[in-house]
Each structure stands twice: as C-alpha cells, then as structure tokens.
Amino acid sequence: xxxxxxxxxxxxxxxxxxxxxxxxxxxxxxxxxxxxxxxxxxxxxxxxxxxxxxxxxxxxxxxxxxxxxxxxxxxxxxxxxxxxxxxxxxxxxxxxxxxxxxxxxxxxxxxxxxxxxxxxxxxxxxxxxxxxxxxxxxxxxxxxxxxxxxxxxxxxxxxxxxxxxxxxxxxxxxxxxxxxxxxxxxxxxxxxxxxxxxxxxxxxxxxxxxxxxxxxxxxxxxxxxxxxxxxxxxxxxxxxxxxxxxxxxxxxxxxxxxxxxxxxxxxxxxxxxx
Numbered sequence: 001x002x003x004x005x006x007x008x009x010x011x012x013x014x015x016x017x018x019x020x021x022x023x024x025x026x027x028x029x030x031x032x033x034x035x036x037x038x039x040x041x042x043x044x045x046x047x048x049x050x051x052x053x054x055x056x057x058x059x060x061x062x063x064x065x066x067x068x069x070x071x072x073x074x075x076x077x078x079x080x081x082x083x084x085x086x087x088x089x090x091x092x093x094x095x096x097x098x099x100x101x102x103x104x105x106x107x108x109x110x111x112x113x114x115x116x117x118x119x120x121x122x123x124x125x126x127x128x129x130x131x132x133x134x135x136x137x138x139x140x141x142x143x144x145x146x147x148x149x150x151x152x153x154x155x156x157x158x159x160x161x162x163x164x165x166x167x168x169x170x171x172x173x174x175x176x177x178x179x180x181x182x183x184x185x186x187x188x189x190x191x192x193x194x195x196x197x198x199x200x201x202x203x204x205x206x207x208x209x210x211x212x213x214x215x216x217x218x219x220x221x222x223x224x225x226x227x228x229x230x231x232x233x234x235x236x237x238x239x240x241x242x243x244x245x246x247x248x249x250x251x252x253x254x255x256x257x258x259x260x261x262x263x264x265x266x267x268x269x270x271x272x273x274x
Contacts, residue, residue: 003185004178011138017264018143020271028265029103035262037254038103043235045090045097051235052078064219064238065196066247073241081240085232085253099234101254107269109252113229114273116210116250117144121151121274125209128156130182130199132215133256134190137231138178140263144212145180147271155180158202175201182217194236196220214239214256222248231256 032038041048055062055078058070073081076092083090087102120127129145131137149155159175160182166173171186175198183190184198199213199220211221211228218230218239228248232239233256243251252266 003187003189004176004183007134007190008138008178011135012259012261014139014143014146015261017261018139018267020147020268020274023265023268023272025107028107028269031265032103032106032254032262035265036258037262037266038101038106039255041086041099041101041234041255042257043099043233043255045094045099048082048090048099048235048237049075049079049095052082052237055237055241061194062236062238064194064216064236065200065223066219066238066242067223069238069241069245072245078237078241081244082234082237082253085240085251086234101234103265106252106254106266109250110266110269111273112250113212113252114270116229117148117153117212117270118151118274120210121148121153124152124154126154126156126206128158128182128202128208128211128213128221129180130202130211130213130217132184132193132195132213132217134183134192136257136260137214137263138181139260140267141181141212142179143264143267144270147274149180151274156206156208158182158205158208159198162201164197164201173197196223200224218248233257 079090087105088100129141157177162175163172174185176185184193194215196216199217211226214231221228229250230239231252239251242248
C-alpha cells in the first residue's frame with residue numbers, strides 16, 4: 001500500500017453531502033457552525049497575536065514564501081484584517097480569549113471562488129490544487145478536483161514524485177498527489193506544512209492559469225504571480241496580508257483544522273456557482 005492509499009483509507013468517505021445540490025444558505029451557515037468551521041476558532045487570541053508578531057518579525061514559517069510582507073503592517077492592522085476576514089472584530093486591547101468566525105463571510109468567499117472556478121472549468125483552464133493540510137482540508141480539495149475535472153478544467157499534477165533533501169533532516173521530501181490534489185510527504189505520510197518548497201517545484205515544471213491552495217502552497221503561487229484562491233486560518237495571517245496588499249483577491253478565512261467532513265458546506269457554496 002503506497003503513502004497516498006494508506007492516507008486516504010484513514011479519511012472519511014465522500015458521502016452524499018459532497019454531491020452538488022441546492023441548499024438553503026441558512027442551512028449551510030448552521031452546518032459550518034455545527035462543524036466548528038465557523039464559531040469559536042481552535043486558535044485563541046494569544047496564539048493569533050503571537051503568530052502575527054512572528055510574521056511581522058519575518059519568521060519564515062509564518063511568511064509562507066511571500067516576500068515584502070514582513071513588517072509591512074503593524075500588529076493592530078493585521079488583527080483588524082483578520083477580524084474583517086472572519087466577520088468579527090478583534091479587541092485590540094485584549095491579550096487572551098476566544099477568536100470568533102462568522103459563517104457568512106466564509107460562504108461569500110466560497111461563492112466568489114465558485115464563480116472563478118466555474119469560469120476555469122468552462123474555459124478549460126489549467127488548475128493546480130494543493131494543500132498543506134492533508135487531513136483537515138483533504139475532502140474539500142478532492143471534491144473540487146472531481147468537480148473541476150467533470151466540468152472541463154485541466155487539473156494538473158505538477159512535479160509528481162519529485163524528491164529533495166533538507167540537509168537538517170534524515171528523510172527526503174516528495175511531492176505526491178491524491179487524484180489531482182498535491183501534497184508534501186516524507187515518504188511515509190503526507191505532512192502538514194507551511195513551506196513554499198513543494199509549490200515552487202511544481203511551478204518550475206509548468207505555470208497554470210489558476211492555483212487553489214493554502215499555507216506555503218498558496219504563498220509560493222502568489223509570490224510567483226499566479227492567480228490564487230486560498231484558505232487561511234485566523235492564526236495564519238500571511239495570505240490575509242497579501243490580499244490587503246493587492247497581491248491576491250480571494251482568501252477564505254475559516255478554521256482549517258477541524259474534521260475533514262465538516263467542510264462540505266464550503267463545497268456546496270462553491271458548487272452552487274457552477
């Protein structure tokens with residue numbers, strides 16, 4: 001059994017919730033709250049503030065491969081942007097406590113992404129899908145892969161099998177794919193990653209018309225000037241800052257670390273535009 005097959009066997013199946021159908025928007029919003037994609041974020045305010053400060057200081061793990069964003073904005077400005085994206089202002093005087101996410105901005109951003117993806121499918125564009133969250137967001141990306149392929153887009157599997165070595169680690173890194181969804185693996189399992197390396201290698205092979213990604217996969221694509229639809233959690237503000245700087249247009253701000261099957265309302269909101 002290979003790395004991807006073993007990984008997929010541990011994920012929930014794509015059940016009927018992942019088949020495009022008409023849904024009341026209120027129902028989707030309620031489902032986002034029930035699945036904890038919206039509501040109280042997994043990451044509390046002290047974590048959100050700490051990560052924003054690390055971004056300001058230029059920590060590579062928080063930059064996602066983006067240049068020109070370290071120090072571009074102050075802490076309060078970043079927190080205001082995160083609150084705006086999440087639909088709930090953050091108290092700039094607070095240091096601890098919950099961070100809240102409203103479902104409506106998630107659905108708005110997903111519908112905007114759906115409009116763009118529908119055009120990509122209708123025009124047969126080359127699309128790359130990739131995630132640094134190979135558990136939480138896996139089903140969402142896989143459902144998008146299936147829908148785009150059925151709709152006429154060319155979903156590319158770039159740099160598949162490419163291998164490289166970090167001199168500080170005892171294993172290689174590899175680009176692998178579940179269908180058309182790119183992930184980073186260590187040869188044993190797909191790995192959660194903020195790094196831009198895998199996407200940089202993918203774009204060295206070919207330049208797609210559109211990238212759908214998160215973390216460093218999205219950051220590297222934005223840095224390369226490729227149109228990108230991305231997902232950002234409230235404690236990972238790099239992509240949100242990139243949007244504020246005019247470098248990308250659509251960023252879905254939501255909790256990206258809950259059950260894989262909780263993201264079906266996001267898929268339905270996207271699919272509603274096809």
